[in-house]
Amino acid sequence: MSSPDHIVYTPRPDTSPELEAAVLAAAYRYILRCHEEKKAVEADGAEDGAEGGDDEHDLEGSID
Numbered sequence: 491m492s493s494p495d496h497i498v499y500t501p502r503p504d505t506s507p508e509l510e511a512a513v514l515a516a517a518y519r520y521i522l523r524c525h526e527e528k529k530a531v532e533a534d535g536a537e538d539g540a541e542g543g544d545d546e547h548d549l550e551g552s553i554d
Contacts, residue, residue: 497521 497517501510 499514505513
């Protein structure tokens with residue numbers, strides 16, 4: 491049995507381990523933020539994200 495939602499991670503040979511970790515952390519922050527926002531919208535009784543779309547999320551500048 492497989493889940494339709496999954497993440498496939500492939501390390502890039504041309505980056506440093508520190509940059510890989512920073513990018514991976516930014517990706518997980520984005521995923522968790524989207525999940526929390528979806529839970530908040532559902533708790534407010536709105537229909538499946540009707541108050542905003544995916545285009546309002548931006549990963550740029552998320553890497554410290």
